[in-house]
Ligand SMILES: [Zn+2]
Ligand SMILES: [Zn+2]
């Protein structure tokens with residue numbers, strides 16, 4: 216998804232292997248993005264472009280007139296499967312397309328009125344109130360001069376309009392304001408005090424640089440858990456398309472009926488929407504509103520729209536690289552062009568990048584910026600001449616591309632992908648120029664005009680592609696999982712988009728971080744997840760977290776993707792300690808002590824002689840995992856009693872040889888809790904979930920985000936069982952944990968608030984809990 220599709224990848228790899236050795240050596244020894252691009256892009260042949268074009272054609276992104284009927288039928292299927300979200304998305308696709316088409320083709324007047332009413336109805340239901348109001352206004356103003364309608368029809372229309380208007384009004388009234396208790400404690404929806412030197416960051420941190428580590432963020436005072444440290448809107452973000460549709464364009468696969476990210480989230484602002492406004496020119500870009508569509512069009516989509524299939528083929532990183540370059544033009548065209556044309560080549564020459572830069576400029580950052588009235592060069596890469604670091608294109612340009620660390624094949628693949636994109640841009644530029652002669656409208660999106668400029672674009676895009684491996688930020692959201700009708704919801708984090716956040720990128724990695732990063736739309740928030748003492752570094756986890764992976768695996772992952780050897784406290788601690796984590800530990804079947812050792816494990820108790828082979832124990836774990844999988848399947852098919860029976864057996868078995876904090880023990884408890892919740896046996900459900908909670912706490916810590924989600928589930932169970940004091944108590948705990956990680960506008964926190972106010976409004980119950 217990030218990189219180009221496999222067909223193009225293997226095509227380019229083959230091309231690479233067939234190159235003369237001398238050319239490969241030249242590319243291998245190229246140290247800068249511009250040299251790599253210079254030597255590679257000229258190797259892109261017309262037949263390569265033809266191959267790529269054929270490949271892109273497989274990803275259908277044009278408009279198809281038969282689509283509405285198809286979508287309606289598929290919508291019916293989804294409706295029967297009780298997938299209401301899916302059905303809505305498909306119906307909307309069908310309905311709105313139908314209507315605009317009929318309007319364009321001039322259907323009879325009366326039919327048109329009826330259709331406009333239906334469209335308004337659709338829009339109101341889906342919450343697109345502004346557009347609905349516009350249609351209602353249009354209809355009203357059209358009424359007065361229509362003599363063709365019979366009096367009875369006139370009345371029906373009149374009353375329908377009335378009803379629609381009151382619906383719009385009802386929906387427009389804001390509901391749900393933030394409870395006062397929350398606003399006082401966590402008013403930092405925005406930063407309390409913005410940093411003067413780093414935009415989008417709190418004044419509690421400062422930017423430092425160090426020759427061995429590069430840039431880092433350090434606490435300037437004691438920071439408490441939950442404090443907002445960075446709040447930054449993505450400089451650029453691209454919605455991940457989700458799973459790729461199959462290449463063969465058979466009738467069934469011609470339209471993708473799976474509901475993907477692209478159907479549920481706005482392509483510009485990433486807002487969740489069930490009623491997307493589709494782009495007129497392509498079928499892949501959809502927006503939450505007309506405004507978003509227009510903004511995207513002006514900023515970048517005018518250029519991207521005809522390139523849809525190509526961009527899907529070349530992958531998200533290439534798309535982000537193009538969009539970042541398009542957005543750069545908006546900042547300060549003159550300045551950025553200069554940066555691109557002149558500075559990039561200079562800048563790259565100073566590679567291998569920042570190490571030298573930092574070394575030459577490695578003086579105290581707090582020192583004087585002006586010397587004898589002359590401005591000295593900014594000491595920290597990415598800062599402007601006043602020493603301020605901003606979330607802008609200059610900062611993006613200075614993110615490290617690690618040119619010398621990528622393999623030559625990878626660089627070649629990126630360079631040729633970018634070169635192919637440049638050729639398309641060139642063709643599009645010619646076309647735009649001829650069409651814009653006709654229209655007097657100024658072009659919002661600037662495309663390269665000269666071949667020199669086009670080359671700079673290529674270099675910039677290649678640089679971004681190389682940067683993205685280490686600097687791309689996955690924009691995630693919580694999606695609810697579990698059966699669609701279940702009362703207790705579970706959630707998992709899913710990747711929504713890929714973006715670049717220059718300020719968030721300043722956070723270095725730790726496998727045991729002290730911040731938590733979350734997203735609302737395209738905005739990232741980094742909050743302290745634990746106390747950070749003055750002078751300590753502010754750290755964020757790039758993925759390999761100590762509670763999810765062992766030291767060796769983490770080290771290997773970080774080295775492969777980010778090119779560094781992690782020496783965080785968790786890694787140092789982990790290499791010292793020989794024993795594995797408790798959530799993978801076995802216990803002695805005889806005395807219950809933890810087992811220790813490598814291939815052969817022996818009981819940790821001095822008075823016990825029990826031993827076992829690791830292979831044997833691991834295969835028992837795998838057997839159990841299979842059983843749990845079977846139980847989950849039974850559960851999905853509504854066979855709850857049988858699932859519970861199977862799970863209780865698993866539980867018994869697991870507890871006999873696994874540590875109480877073993878992740879499988881927790882998982883079994885979790886599924887049991889879910890099964891009992893579906894039977895509405897809230898008491899048993901709560902008991903099992905509480906056991907699962909113990910494992911989560913041992914593994915992830917009492918104030919981890921994982922713990923927050925488990926507490927949220929437990930609160931729902933107590934709430935459903937009307938166990939008022941337990942529910943209130945758990946709501947409070949869940950709130951406390953989730954607030955630290957997400958701040959007050961999180962969905963789960965809002966739901967907890969609703970539960971709380973509902974419980975407090977209850978009349979005192981005569982019976983006890985769990986009746
Ligand atoms: Zn939007
Ligand atoms: Zn489009």
Ligand SMILES: [Zn+2]
Pocket residue numbers: 725726727769781782783784785786
């Ligand atoms: Zn580490």
Ligand SMILES: [Zn+2]
Pocket residue numbers: 803804805806807808818819820823824825
């Ligand atoms: Zn023992």
